[in-house]
Amino acid sequence: MVDGISYLRRSRLVLLVVAVVVGIGCHRPHNTSSAVTVEFQIEPKPVRVGPVVIRLTLTDAGNHPLTGAQIAVEADMSHAGMSPVFGQATEVQPARYESHLSLGMAGDWVILLHGTLPNGEKLERQFDVRDVRPN
Amino acid sequence: MSGRTRQVVNQASIPSQESIESPPFDLMQVPVLGPLFRWRYARPFLQAPLLVVSVAMILHGLFGPSLAPKNLATTLSWLHFRGVLVLVLLCAGNFFCLACPFMLVRQVARRYFRPRFTWPRALRNKWLSVALFVLILFTYELFDLWSSPWWTAWLIIGYFLTALLVDGLFKHASFCKFVCPIGQFNFVASTLSPFEVKVRDQDICTRCLTKDCIRGRRDVASDLVMIRGCELALFQPRKVGNMDCTFCLDCIHACPHDNVGILSRLPGSELLGDSLRSGIGYFSRRQDLAALAMVFTFGALLNAFGMVSPVYAVENWLGRMLHVRHEAPVLALIFAVFLILEPLLLLGSAAWLTRAWGRVQRAFVPLIVRYSYGLVPMGFGMWLAHYSFHFLTGLYTIIPVAQNAFASLGWPLLGEPRWTLTGIPANAVQVIEIGFLVLGFAGSLAVTQGLAEEDSPARPMRAFIPWAVVCAVLFSASLWLIFQPMEMRATLMSG
Numbered sequence: 001m002v003d004g005i006s007y008l009r010r011s012r013l014v015l016l017v018v019a020v021v022v023g024i025g026c027h028r029p030h031n032t033s034s035a036v037t038v039e040f041q042i043e044p045k046p047v048r049v050g051p052v053v054i055r056l057t058l059t060d061a062g063n064h065p066l067t068g069a070q071i072a073v074e075a076d077m078s079h080a081g082m083s084p085v086f087g088q089a090t091e092v093q094p095a096r097y098e099s100h101l102s103l104g105m106a107g108d109w110v111i112l113l114h115g116t117l118p119n120g121e122k123l124e125r126q127f128d129v130r131d132v133r134p135n
Numbered sequence: 136m137s138g139r140t141r142q143v144v145n146q147a148s149i150p151s152q153e154s155i156e157s158p159p160f161d162l163m164q165v166p167v168l169g170p171l172f173r174w175r176y177a178r179p180f181l182q183a184p185l186l187v188v189s190v191a192m193i194l195h196g197l198f199g200p201s202l203a204p205k206n207l208a209t210t211l212s213w214l215h216f217r218g219v220l221v222l223v224l225l226c227a228g229n230f231f232c233l234a235c236p237f238m239l240v241r242q243v244a245r246r247y248f249r250p251r252f253t254w255p256r257a258l259r260n261k262w263l264s265v266a267l268f269v270l271i272l273f274t275y276e277l278f279d280l281w282s283s284p285w286w287t288a289w290l291i292i293g294y295f296l297t298a299l300l301v302d303g304l305f306k307h308a309s310f311c312k313f314v315c316p317i318g319q320f321n322f323v324a325s326t327l328s329p330f331e332v333k334v335r336d337q338d339i340c341t342r343c344l345t346k347d348c349i350r351g352r353r354d355v356a357s358d359l360v361m362i363r364g365c366e367l368a369l370f371q372p373r374k375v376g377n378m379d380c381t382f383c384l385d386c387i388h389a390c391p392h393d394n395v396g397i398l399s400r401l402p403g404s405e406l407l408g409d410s411l412r413s414g415i416g417y418f419s420r421r422q423d424l425a426a427l428a429m430v431f432t433f434g435a436l437l438n439a440f441g442m443v444s445p446v447y448a449v450e451n452w453l454g455r456m457l458h459v460r461h462e463a464p465v466l467a468l469i470f471a472v473f474l475i476l477e478p479l480l481l482l483g484s485a486a487w488l489t490r491a492w493g494r495v496q497r498a499f500v501p502l503i504v505r506y507s508y509g510l511v512p513m514g515f516g517m518w519l520a521h522y523s524f525h526f527l528t529g530l531y532t533i534i535p536v537a538q539n540a541f542a543s544l545g546w547p548l549l550g551e552p553r554w555t556l557t558g559i560p561a562n563a564v565q566v567i568e569i570g571f572l573v574l575g576f577a578g579s580l581a582v583t584q585g586l587a588e589e590d591s592p593a594r595p596m597r598a599f600i601p602w603a604v605v606c607a608v609l610f611s612a613s614l615w616l617i618f619q620p621m622e623m624r625a626t627l628m629s630g
Contacts, residue, residue, distance in 0.1 A: 074554070078282035079623040080203045080210040080536075081529020083557040106444060107623035108282070110202055126202070134444050134620050 035061035038113065040127045047132045049106050056089055056097040056113070065095030069123065071115035073099040078108040089113075106134040162330060162397035163387070172384055172397070175362075182239035189236045189291055195540055196288025206284035208291070210529070210536045213281045218526020221324065221519050228328040228397070229321045232311065232381035237298040241310070244299050254309040261319065261423040265430055268316040269474065272434055276441045277466055282623075308366035311381050318381065323431045324515050325377035326508075327402045327578065332380055332387070332395060333371070339394045340372035348386040348395060362389045365414075371395055373413035376405025378424070403578050406508045407585040418508060425504040429478045432507075432514030436612055437473040439521045443619035481608065482507060485601035493598030495590045505590075506602055509583035513609045516575015520568035520617055527567065530558035568617050576610040 039057040054073060058066035071089035076082070082105060089097040103109060108130045115123035163169040171177050188211065196208030203209035220231050232238075280286050294317075301310040311318045334340050345352075348371040351364035363385045365371070371386050387395045409419045418424060440446050446469075453465045486502040489495050495502065535552035542552065580603055587599035 076202060076204045077623050078203055078279070079213070080206070080281070081214045081525050081532050081558065082204065082623065084204065084554050086555075105621060105623065107621070112202075134622065 038125050049135050051102050054099045058095050067094045068118040069115050071113055074112040075101050076110050106132050160399040181234040182236050185234050186236035186239050193288045193291050196284040203282045208284040208287040212287050214525050214529045217522040221522045224324040228330040229325040229382045232321050241298050241302045248303045250306045252305050254305045261427045264319045265427050271316050312367045322378050326405050327515050329402050330397050331377050331400050333398045335394050335396050339392050347389040364389055368414040370413040375412040406582045419501055419505045425507040428507045428511050432510045433474050433478050435514040435517035439616045444622045481605050485605045488601035489598050493591045493594050495598050510579055512578025513575045516572045517613045519571035524564050527564045528558045528561050531556040572613050579606040
């Protein structure tokens with residue numbers, strides 16, 4: 001026979017489990033947003049294993065070109081354990097930035113931009129580059 | 136020298152078989168390990184760190200970076216856990232089940248919920264767990280679990296909740312024996328482990344009156360269980376091998392004569408012979424176990440096939456042929472070919488040839504069942520090659536991921552993340568992979584040859600050759616797979 005105290009303890013345990021599950025179920029990670037627009041292009045197309053060029057165009061909230069940004073580029077595979085690739089984007093024309101990377105494996109890649117704008121604001125962006133073909 | 140004298144000398148110089156065999160090495164005799172395993176709280180002591188790591192993986196998976204290479208959930212699950220698991224199974228035994236964090240939570244929960252039901256008779260077999268094993272492999276490919284920290288975290292949560300639910304309702308270790316897909320993987324792989332939980336001296340068991348290893352020990356006054364007996368129904372004196380053994384140490388703690396050890400043995404020896412096994416029955420009569428062995432073996436190739444370039448060409452071709460753009464039906468077809476059609480064709484042909492050519496008297500299906508265990512070493516070789524590749528090539532990635540996790544909590548205890556740390560170069564790991572495949576191939580040849588010699592003493596080679604060909608086909612396929620260019624795509628069908 002279940003006595004009142006153990007019934008209360010069980011109920012608390014069940015409630016705790018339900019609360020934790022519902023709590024984390026309601027949470028989903030979301031991307032950070034910023035007023036800066038980044039236009040992303042990658043060449044060649046279709047993207048193949050080997051050297052690629054990443055072209056970025058930055059504009060602010062008023063659609064004005066954003067010059068003088070410092071942008072580091074990182075390429076990761078969608079699977080853990082693969083070696084990431086790093087590069088620096090250089091400003092080749094006002095507000096137009098270019099980075100040269102070498103992708104080492106076929107599959108899905110994610111390009112991460114870690115930047116600092118002239119006003120000191122941080123810029124973080126993520127672009128998916130799917131279906132990189134083998135050579 | 137007279138004939139009689141020579142005979143006496145020969146008898147004296149040739150030691151008997153018993154005296155040649157050295158006693159097995161016992162892990163319980165090792166200075167630190169023995170006392171640790173004998174300690175009543177050894178299991179929770181080993182489970183607690185894994186529980187902490189599991190909780191960290193869940194939290195990081197849900198609330199941490201969404202990119203798999205930067206998250207603890209995906210990095211630890213799909214690189215380190217799987218790699219360490221297969222290497223420990225190869226080098227020691229089923230020590231992951233011993234330290235299983237799901238069972239620690241279950242044990243705590245059982246202080247509140249005492250299970251009332253016994254596991255349904257119709258489900259006292261491996262069919263449900265085989266289906267769940269296939270389901271895990273299928274969802275892994277379909278939902279790209281390896282690329283999603285979020286879903287990886289939910290998979291771990293799902294495991295905890297299922298273990299709690301099953302063992303909260305049903306008595307004994309129902310989850311471990313009849314449900315857990317990881318457990319089934321470990322049971323099959325541990326048939327090739329060099330250590331086994333086993334009685335040291337059968338005579339002591341014969342004289343034992345209490346049989347605490349299976350019954351457990353109860354307090355006379357309160358009738359409460361003081362020390363558990365085997366919850367997986369393995370009676371030590373009649374237990375054969377590691378199948379269904381979680382290395383939980385219950386029998387070691389329960390035995391009043393200290394007669395249970397963790398003894399060395401010849402890996403894979405339990406796959407030979409067909410004696411009555413406690414808690415299992417006869418291997419040759421267990422079609423469910425044979426199905427588990429086949430999913431284990433052919434699933435190894437299928438899982439590796441899912442990460443190489445040709446799979447995408449096959450899927451796109453199938454998609455065009457079937458006029459479907461959704462991934463699930465195409466993937467289901469590939470699974471059916473790998474896990475049903477291919478095993479039936481290969482094993483069916485070999486069994487037919489063995490009966491016709493080798494004149495083996497066994498019926499067709501029991502013959503397939505019997506030899507399916509012989510392919511387990513080849514399957515384990517492929518799992519080892521695949522998982523050790525990810526583990527070794529991404530060995531050090533846990534360092535920057537952990538650095539990043541601590542830094543994101545505001546505790547940069549480990550310094551700035553060094554994302555350039557990866558692991559051992561892939562071409563060096565490939566040599567190790569080939570080694571594992573050769574080991575698995577040799578193991579499968581040895582086991583199937585042993586089975587053929589038992590089945591057809593007059594024509595062992597004729598009974599063996601069809602199975603040797605099956606082993607060679609699997610070995611060639613495995614070798615081909617590891618030389619294919621890897622392709623890590625979260626979207627199987629393009630366009």
